[in-house]
Amino acid sequence: MLGEPHDLLNEFPEYVQKIADLRESNEVFHHLMDEYDWLDVHIRNLEALSTPVSDFHIEEMKKRRLLLKDKLYAVLQD
Numbered sequence: 001m002l003g004e005p006h007d008l009l010n011e012f013p014e015y016v017q018k019i020a021d022l023r024e025s026n027e028v029f030h031h032l033m034d035e036y037d038w039l040d041v042h043i044r045n046l047e048a049l050s051t052p053v054s055d056f057h058i059e060e061m062k063k064r065r066l067l068l069k070d071k072l073y074a075v076l077q078d
Helices: 013-025 027-048 055-077
Strands: none
Touching: 013 027, 013 055, 027 055
């Protein structure tokens, strides 16, 4: 669905406290999450505003967001 939020707290509500703890204590997690959050907001804004952008570009951004989500989830599983 267009414009649907994919922030980590929405995606993984069972990890709210762990996300907060890791964001504070793990520099790598913090950096990955910042990039993930930026991409999520940027993608949603492009979709919501119907900003002209190539399909290739938006799909590449979505793939990057998914890759980051997988990396973040792997850290949450440890």
